[in-house]
Amino acid sequence: MLRTLCLAALLALMVAPAFAQETKELKVGDKVADFTPRDWINQPTFESFSELKGDVIVLKAWGIN
Amino acid sequence: MRQLPHMNELAAKPGLHVVGLYSQVQPLDQIEHVLKKYEVKYPLTPDVDVFGAAGYLAPALPKVWIVGVDGTIIFIGNKDYDELLEKELAKVKYPGLGKASVHKDLEPAAKAYGEGKYAEAYKLAEKVYDETDDDAAEEDADYIMERIDDRMGSLSVRAETAEVIRNYQVAIACWNELATKYAGLEDAEEAPERLKKLKDSEEVKKDLEARHALLALMMSLDVEYQKTDDSDAAQILAFRKKCLADYRKFYADNKDNSAGDRAEELIENFEKLIPADERSEDPKKEEPPKKEPGTDGK
Numbered sequence: 001m002l003r004t005l006c007l008a009a010l011l012a013l014m015v016a017p018a019f020a021q022e023t024k025e026l027k028v029g030d031k032v033a034d035f036t037p038r039d040w041i042n043q044p045t046f047e048s049f050s051e052l053k054g055d056v057i058v059l060k061a062w063g064i065n
Numbered sequence: 066m067r068q069l070p071h072m073n074e075l076a077a078k079p080g081l082h083v084v085g086l087y088s089q090v091q092p093l094d095q096i097e098h099v100l101k102k103y104e105v106k107y108p109l110t111p112d113v114d115v116f117g118a119a120g121y122l123a124p125a126l127p128k129v130w131i132v133g134v135d136g137t138i139i140f141i142g143n144k145d146y147d148e149l150l151e152k153e154l155a156k157v158k159y160p161g162l163g164k165a166s167v168h169k170d171l172e173p174a175a176k177a178y179g180e181g182k183y184a185e186a187y188k189l190a191e192k193v194y195d196e197t198d199d200d201a202a203e204e205d206a207d208y209i210m211e212r213i214d215d216r217m218g219s220l221s222v223r224a225e226t227a228e229v230i231r232n233y234q235v236a237i238a239c240w241n242e243l244a245t246k247y248a249g250l251e252d253a254e255e256a257p258e259r260l261k262k263l264k265d266s267e268e269v270k271k272d273l274e275a276r277h278a279l280l281a282l283m284m285s286l287d288v289e290y291q292k293t294d295d296s297d298a299a300q301i302l303a304f305r306k307k308c309l310a311d312y313r314k315f316y317a318d319n320k321d322n323s324a325g326d327r328a329e330e331l332i333e334n335f336e337k338l339i340p341a342d343e344r345s346e347d348p349k350k351e352e353p354p355k356k357e358p359g360t361d362g363k
Protein backbone atom coordinates (compact mmCIF):
# COMPACT_ATOMS: atom_id res chain seq x y z
CA MET A 1 0.00 0.00 0.00
CA LEU A 2 1.27 3.40 -0.84
CA ARG A 3 2.48 5.49 2.08
CA THR A 4 2.71 9.17 1.45
CA LEU A 5 3.74 12.17 3.42
CA CYS A 6 1.05 14.74 3.16
CA LEU A 7 0.64 17.11 6.06
CA ALA A 8 -2.60 15.61 7.23
CA ALA A 9 -1.30 12.05 7.11
CA LEU A 10 1.76 12.93 9.19
CA LEU A 11 -0.21 14.76 11.79
CA ALA A 12 -2.55 11.88 12.20
CA LEU A 13 0.38 9.40 12.14
CA MET A 14 -1.62 7.38 9.71
CA VAL A 15 -0.31 4.89 7.26
CA ALA A 16 -2.23 4.06 4.12
CA PRO A 17 -4.08 0.95 5.29
CA ALA A 18 -5.59 2.80 8.26
CA PHE A 19 -6.34 5.81 6.10
CA ALA A 20 -8.05 3.66 3.50
CA GLN A 21 -10.35 2.11 6.08
CA GLU A 22 -11.75 5.52 7.00
CA THR A 23 -12.38 6.64 3.40
CA LYS A 24 -15.50 5.67 1.55
CA GLU A 25 -14.55 4.45 -1.90
CA LEU A 26 -16.53 5.98 -4.73
CA LYS A 27 -18.89 3.76 -6.67
CA VAL A 28 -20.82 3.97 -9.93
CA GLY A 29 -23.81 6.24 -9.49
CA ASP A 30 -22.10 8.50 -6.96
CA LYS A 31 -21.81 12.20 -7.69
CA VAL A 32 -18.28 13.12 -8.78
CA ALA A 33 -16.28 14.01 -5.68
CA ASP A 34 -14.33 17.25 -5.59
CA PHE A 35 -10.87 17.55 -4.08
CA THR A 36 -8.43 20.42 -3.76
CA PRO A 37 -4.82 19.37 -4.17
CA ARG A 38 -2.02 21.62 -2.94
CA ASP A 39 -0.01 20.76 -6.01
CA TRP A 40 -0.86 20.43 -9.66
CA ILE A 41 1.29 19.70 -12.66
CA ASN A 42 -0.31 21.49 -15.65
CA GLN A 43 -2.47 23.76 -13.50
CA PRO A 44 -6.19 23.64 -14.42
CA THR A 45 -8.39 26.71 -14.19
CA PHE A 46 -11.45 24.96 -12.76
CA GLU A 47 -11.82 24.70 -8.98
CA SER A 48 -14.69 22.25 -8.88
CA PHE A 49 -15.84 19.47 -11.16
CA SER A 50 -19.28 21.08 -11.08
CA GLU A 51 -17.88 23.69 -13.48
CA LEU A 52 -17.45 20.90 -16.02
CA LYS A 53 -20.96 19.54 -15.70
CA GLY A 54 -22.44 18.82 -19.09
CA ASP A 55 -19.10 17.52 -20.32
CA VAL A 56 -17.43 14.16 -19.69
CA ILE A 57 -14.57 13.78 -17.22
CA VAL A 58 -12.03 10.97 -17.11
CA LEU A 59 -9.96 10.67 -13.95
CA LYS A 60 -7.10 8.26 -14.18
CA ALA A 61 -4.93 6.96 -11.39
CA TRP A 62 -1.59 5.83 -12.76
CA GLY A 63 2.12 5.60 -12.15
CA ILE A 64 5.35 5.12 -14.05
CA ASN A 65 5.97 1.59 -12.78
CA MET B 66 2.69 4.10 -19.80
CA ARG B 67 1.58 3.07 -23.27
CA GLN B 68 -1.80 4.45 -22.18
CA LEU B 69 -0.37 7.97 -21.95
CA PRO B 70 -0.70 8.67 -25.69
CA HIS B 71 -4.26 7.33 -25.45
CA MET B 72 -5.01 9.73 -22.59
CA ASN B 73 -3.55 12.55 -24.67
CA GLU B 74 -5.94 11.66 -27.49
CA LEU B 75 -8.87 11.66 -25.09
CA ALA B 76 -7.81 15.00 -23.60
CA ALA B 77 -7.89 16.53 -27.09
CA LYS B 78 -11.54 15.57 -27.65
CA PRO B 79 -13.94 18.50 -27.28
CA GLY B 80 -16.22 18.03 -24.32
CA LEU B 81 -13.88 15.64 -22.53
CA HIS B 82 -11.61 16.56 -19.62
CA VAL B 83 -8.83 14.29 -18.42
CA VAL B 84 -7.43 14.59 -14.90
CA GLY B 85 -4.42 12.55 -13.86
CA LEU B 86 -4.14 11.22 -10.33
CA TYR B 87 -0.47 10.35 -9.92
CA SER B 88 -0.52 7.43 -7.51
CA GLN B 89 3.05 6.23 -7.06
CA VAL B 90 6.05 7.57 -5.23
CA GLN B 91 8.92 8.70 -7.40
CA PRO B 92 11.15 11.75 -7.53
CA LEU B 93 9.50 14.67 -9.28
CA ASP B 94 12.12 14.87 -12.01
CA GLN B 95 11.44 11.26 -13.02
CA ILE B 96 7.73 11.96 -13.36
CA GLU B 97 8.35 15.18 -15.25
CA HIS B 98 10.67 13.37 -17.64
CA VAL B 99 7.88 10.97 -18.55
CA LEU B 100 5.33 13.77 -18.88
CA LYS B 101 7.66 15.66 -21.20
CA LYS B 102 8.47 12.55 -23.22
CA TYR B 103 4.81 11.80 -23.83
CA GLU B 104 3.81 15.48 -24.11
CA VAL B 105 1.20 15.20 -21.39
CA LYS B 106 -0.69 18.51 -21.22
CA TYR B 107 -3.71 17.62 -19.10
CA PRO B 108 -3.67 18.47 -15.40
CA LEU B 109 -2.43 15.96 -12.89
CA THR B 110 -1.76 15.93 -9.21
CA PRO B 111 0.55 13.81 -7.03
CA ASP B 112 -1.49 14.62 -3.88
CA VAL B 113 -2.57 11.02 -3.42
CA ASP B 114 -3.77 11.60 0.15
CA VAL B 115 -6.06 14.39 -1.02
CA PHE B 116 -7.71 12.56 -3.89
CA GLY B 117 -7.66 9.33 -1.92
CA ALA B 118 -9.59 11.03 0.89
CA ALA B 119 -12.17 12.06 -1.71
CA GLY B 120 -12.75 8.40 -2.54
CA TYR B 121 -10.49 7.91 -5.56
CA LEU B 122 -8.77 4.86 -4.14
CA ALA B 123 -6.60 2.74 -6.39
CA PRO B 124 -4.91 -0.25 -4.78
CA ALA B 125 -4.04 -1.43 -8.31
CA LEU B 126 -3.05 0.75 -11.22
CA PRO B 127 -4.18 2.02 -13.60
CA LYS B 128 -7.71 2.85 -12.60
CA VAL B 129 -10.22 5.05 -14.37
CA TRP B 130 -13.34 6.84 -13.20
CA ILE B 131 -15.60 8.24 -15.92
CA VAL B 132 -17.99 11.02 -14.99
CA GLY B 133 -20.99 11.43 -17.24
CA VAL B 134 -22.68 14.60 -18.43
CA ASP B 135 -24.98 14.59 -15.42
CA GLY B 136 -22.03 14.78 -13.02
CA THR B 137 -22.27 11.20 -11.74
CA ILE B 138 -19.74 8.39 -12.03
CA ILE B 139 -20.75 6.05 -14.84
CA PHE B 140 -17.72 3.77 -14.94
CA ILE B 141 -14.94 2.57 -12.65
CA GLY B 142 -12.32 0.15 -13.91
CA ASN B 143 -9.22 -0.08 -15.99
CA LYS B 144 -10.28 -1.36 -19.40
CA ASP B 145 -13.10 -1.83 -21.92
CA TYR B 146 -14.54 1.65 -21.49
CA ASP B 147 -13.98 3.15 -24.96
CA GLU B 148 -17.47 2.36 -26.22
CA LEU B 149 -19.17 3.75 -23.13
CA LEU B 150 -17.01 6.86 -23.33
CA GLU B 151 -17.91 7.50 -26.98
CA LYS B 152 -21.60 7.00 -26.20
CA GLU B 153 -21.42 9.53 -23.34
CA LEU B 154 -19.40 12.00 -25.41
CA ALA B 155 -22.06 11.85 -28.14
CA LYS B 156 -24.41 13.53 -25.64
CA VAL B 157 -22.14 16.57 -25.52
CA LYS B 158 -23.33 18.66 -28.43
CA TYR B 159 -21.87 21.97 -27.25
CA PRO B 160 -18.75 21.34 -25.11
CA GLY B 161 -18.61 23.46 -22.00
CA LEU B 162 -22.07 24.95 -22.47
CA GLY B 163 -23.85 22.77 -19.92
CA LYS B 164 -26.86 22.48 -22.21
CA ALA B 165 -27.54 19.74 -24.75
CA SER B 166 -29.98 21.76 -26.86
CA VAL B 167 -30.78 25.37 -27.61
CA HIS B 168 -33.37 27.28 -29.60
CA LYS B 169 -32.60 26.92 -33.32
CA ASP B 170 -31.75 30.62 -33.60
CA LEU B 171 -28.98 30.12 -31.05
CA GLU B 172 -27.42 27.07 -32.66
CA PRO B 173 -24.67 29.08 -34.40
CA ALA B 174 -23.84 30.78 -31.08
CA ALA B 175 -23.86 27.47 -29.21
CA LYS B 176 -21.70 25.86 -31.89
CA ALA B 177 -19.18 28.70 -31.63
CA TYR B 178 -19.22 28.30 -27.84
CA GLY B 179 -18.57 24.58 -28.17
CA GLU B 180 -15.59 25.32 -30.40
CA GLY B 181 -14.17 27.69 -27.79
CA LYS B 182 -14.89 30.80 -29.89
CA TYR B 183 -16.39 32.71 -26.99
CA ALA B 184 -16.22 36.20 -28.46
CA GLU B 185 -18.01 35.02 -31.58
CA ALA B 186 -20.55 33.08 -29.49
CA TYR B 187 -21.22 36.16 -27.39
CA LYS B 188 -21.77 38.42 -30.37
CA LEU B 189 -24.07 35.92 -32.08
CA ALA B 190 -26.10 35.42 -28.91
CA GLU B 191 -26.29 39.15 -28.28
CA LYS B 192 -27.60 39.76 -31.80
CA VAL B 193 -30.38 37.22 -31.33
CA TYR B 194 -31.19 38.65 -27.90
CA ASP B 195 -31.52 42.17 -29.33
CA GLU B 196 -33.60 41.18 -32.35
CA THR B 197 -35.85 38.30 -31.26
CA ASP B 198 -39.44 38.39 -30.06
CA ASP B 199 -39.29 34.72 -29.09
CA ASP B 200 -39.04 34.22 -25.30
CA ALA B 201 -37.34 30.86 -25.62
CA ALA B 202 -34.73 32.28 -27.98
CA GLU B 203 -34.19 35.24 -25.68
CA GLU B 204 -33.76 32.90 -22.73
CA ASP B 205 -31.15 30.77 -24.50
CA ALA B 206 -29.33 33.86 -25.77
CA ASP B 207 -29.22 35.20 -22.24
CA TYR B 208 -28.00 31.83 -20.99
CA ILE B 209 -25.08 31.81 -23.41
CA MET B 210 -24.05 35.40 -22.70
CA GLU B 211 -24.39 34.92 -18.96
CA ARG B 212 -22.33 31.74 -19.06
CA ILE B 213 -19.53 33.56 -20.85
CA ASP B 214 -19.76 36.53 -18.49
CA ASP B 215 -19.79 34.29 -15.43
CA ARG B 216 -16.81 32.33 -16.62
CA MET B 217 -14.82 35.48 -17.36
CA GLY B 218 -15.78 36.85 -13.96
CA SER B 219 -14.73 33.66 -12.18
CA LEU B 220 -11.42 33.53 -13.99
CA SER B 221 -10.67 37.19 -13.18
CA VAL B 222 -11.51 36.79 -9.52
CA ARG B 223 -9.47 33.63 -9.32
CA ALA B 224 -6.51 35.26 -11.01
CA GLU B 225 -6.64 38.35 -8.79
CA THR B 226 -6.98 36.30 -5.62
CA ALA B 227 -4.20 33.97 -6.70
CA GLU B 228 -1.87 36.92 -7.25
CA VAL B 229 -2.58 38.28 -3.79
CA ILE B 230 -1.75 34.95 -2.12
CA ARG B 231 1.18 34.42 -4.48
CA ASN B 232 -0.24 31.31 -6.11
CA TYR B 233 1.24 32.38 -9.41
CA GLN B 234 0.57 29.06 -11.17
CA VAL B 235 -3.17 29.62 -10.79
CA ALA B 236 -2.92 33.31 -11.70
CA ILE B 237 -0.98 32.58 -14.87
CA ALA B 238 -3.35 29.78 -15.91
CA CYS B 239 -6.41 32.00 -15.42
CA TRP B 240 -5.03 35.11 -17.14
CA ASN B 241 -3.83 32.87 -19.97
CA GLU B 242 -7.29 31.36 -20.48
CA LEU B 243 -8.84 34.81 -20.47
CA ALA B 244 -6.27 36.17 -22.90
CA THR B 245 -6.54 33.29 -25.36
CA LYS B 246 -10.11 32.03 -25.25
CA TYR B 247 -11.92 35.28 -24.48
CA ALA B 248 -9.90 37.62 -26.66
CA GLY B 249 -12.12 40.31 -28.13
CA LEU B 250 -14.43 40.55 -25.11
CA GLU B 251 -14.32 43.64 -22.95
CA ASP B 252 -13.99 41.83 -19.62
CA ALA B 253 -10.91 40.02 -20.89
CA GLU B 254 -9.14 43.10 -22.24
CA GLU B 255 -6.65 43.44 -19.40
CA ALA B 256 -5.72 39.74 -19.42
CA PRO B 257 -2.83 39.84 -21.93
CA GLU B 258 -1.14 42.66 -20.04
CA ARG B 259 -1.66 41.00 -16.64
CA LEU B 260 -0.28 37.75 -18.01
CA LYS B 261 2.78 39.44 -19.49
CA LYS B 262 3.46 41.27 -16.25
CA LEU B 263 3.52 37.99 -14.33
CA LYS B 264 5.63 36.18 -16.89
CA ASP B 265 8.16 39.00 -17.06
CA SER B 266 8.43 39.34 -13.29
CA GLU B 267 11.65 38.03 -11.72
CA GLU B 268 9.88 37.73 -8.38
CA VAL B 269 7.23 35.51 -9.93
CA LYS B 270 9.84 33.36 -11.67
CA LYS B 271 11.71 32.86 -8.40
CA ASP B 272 8.52 32.04 -6.56
CA LEU B 273 7.51 29.44 -9.15
CA GLU B 274 10.98 27.90 -9.06
CA ALA B 275 10.87 27.78 -5.28
CA ARG B 276 7.46 26.07 -5.30
CA HIS B 277 8.78 23.55 -7.77
CA ALA B 278 11.85 22.94 -5.62
CA LEU B 279 9.69 22.42 -2.54
CA LEU B 280 7.47 19.95 -4.35
CA ALA B 281 10.59 18.09 -5.51
CA LEU B 282 11.87 18.04 -1.92
CA MET B 283 8.57 16.75 -0.55
CA MET B 284 8.41 14.01 -3.15
CA SER B 285 12.01 12.99 -2.57
CA LEU B 286 11.25 12.67 1.14
CA ASP B 287 8.24 10.56 0.20
CA VAL B 288 10.60 8.23 -1.67
CA GLU B 289 12.79 7.93 1.41
CA TYR B 290 9.75 7.38 3.60
CA GLN B 291 8.85 4.28 1.62
CA LYS B 292 12.08 2.70 2.87
CA THR B 293 11.35 3.21 6.57
CA ASP B 294 9.95 0.54 8.80
CA ASP B 295 6.71 1.78 10.38
CA SER B 296 7.24 -0.44 13.41
CA ASP B 297 10.71 0.92 14.15
CA ALA B 298 10.18 4.02 16.27
CA ALA B 299 13.84 5.01 16.09
CA GLN B 300 13.78 4.93 12.29
CA ILE B 301 10.61 6.98 12.15
CA LEU B 302 12.04 9.54 14.56
CA ALA B 303 15.29 9.80 12.59
CA PHE B 304 13.32 10.28 9.42
CA ARG B 305 11.14 13.00 10.93
CA LYS B 306 14.24 14.80 12.18
CA LYS B 307 15.69 14.65 8.71
CA CYS B 308 12.48 16.09 7.25
CA LEU B 309 12.56 18.88 9.82
CA ALA B 310 16.19 19.68 9.01
CA ASP B 311 15.52 19.69 5.27
CA TYR B 312 12.46 21.93 5.57
CA ARG B 313 14.29 24.30 7.90
CA LYS B 314 17.11 24.64 5.39
CA PHE B 315 14.61 25.21 2.60
CA TYR B 316 12.81 27.83 4.66
CA ALA B 317 16.07 29.64 5.43
CA ASP B 318 16.75 29.92 1.70
CA ASN B 319 13.17 30.90 0.77
CA LYS B 320 11.85 33.17 3.49
CA ASP B 321 10.67 35.78 0.98
CA ASN B 322 8.47 33.60 -1.22
CA SER B 323 5.29 31.57 -0.95
CA ALA B 324 7.16 28.25 -0.92
CA GLY B 325 8.86 29.46 2.23
CA ASP B 326 5.42 30.05 3.77
CA ARG B 327 4.48 26.48 3.03
CA ALA B 328 7.80 25.19 4.34
CA GLU B 329 7.07 27.05 7.55
CA GLU B 330 3.79 25.14 7.92
CA LEU B 331 5.60 21.87 7.34
CA ILE B 332 8.21 22.79 9.96
CA GLU B 333 5.50 23.56 12.51
CA ASN B 334 3.86 20.22 11.91
CA PHE B 335 7.07 18.23 12.07
CA GLU B 336 8.03 20.01 15.27
CA LYS B 337 4.81 18.67 16.79
CA LEU B 338 5.80 15.14 15.79
CA ILE B 339 9.22 15.29 17.40
CA PRO B 340 9.59 15.39 21.20
CA ALA B 341 10.98 18.75 22.32
CA ASP B 342 14.11 17.23 23.83
CA GLU B 343 14.85 15.53 20.52
CA ARG B 344 14.46 18.71 18.50
CA SER B 345 17.27 21.09 17.83
CA GLU B 346 16.24 24.72 17.34
CA ASP B 347 19.45 25.54 15.55
CA PRO B 348 19.47 23.98 12.08
CA LYS B 349 23.26 23.95 12.17
CA LYS B 350 23.14 21.49 15.07
CA GLU B 351 21.20 19.00 12.97
CA GLU B 352 23.40 16.54 11.20
CA PRO B 353 23.49 17.66 7.57
CA PRO B 354 21.39 15.27 5.54
CA LYS B 355 23.33 12.97 3.31
CA LYS B 356 23.06 14.41 -0.15
CA GLU B 357 21.85 11.93 -2.70
CA PRO B 358 20.94 12.68 -6.26
CA GLY B 359 17.39 13.99 -6.50
CA THR B 360 16.86 14.38 -2.72
CA ASP B 361 18.09 17.90 -2.18
CA GLY B 362 15.09 19.55 -3.72
CA LYS B 363 17.11 21.05 -6.58
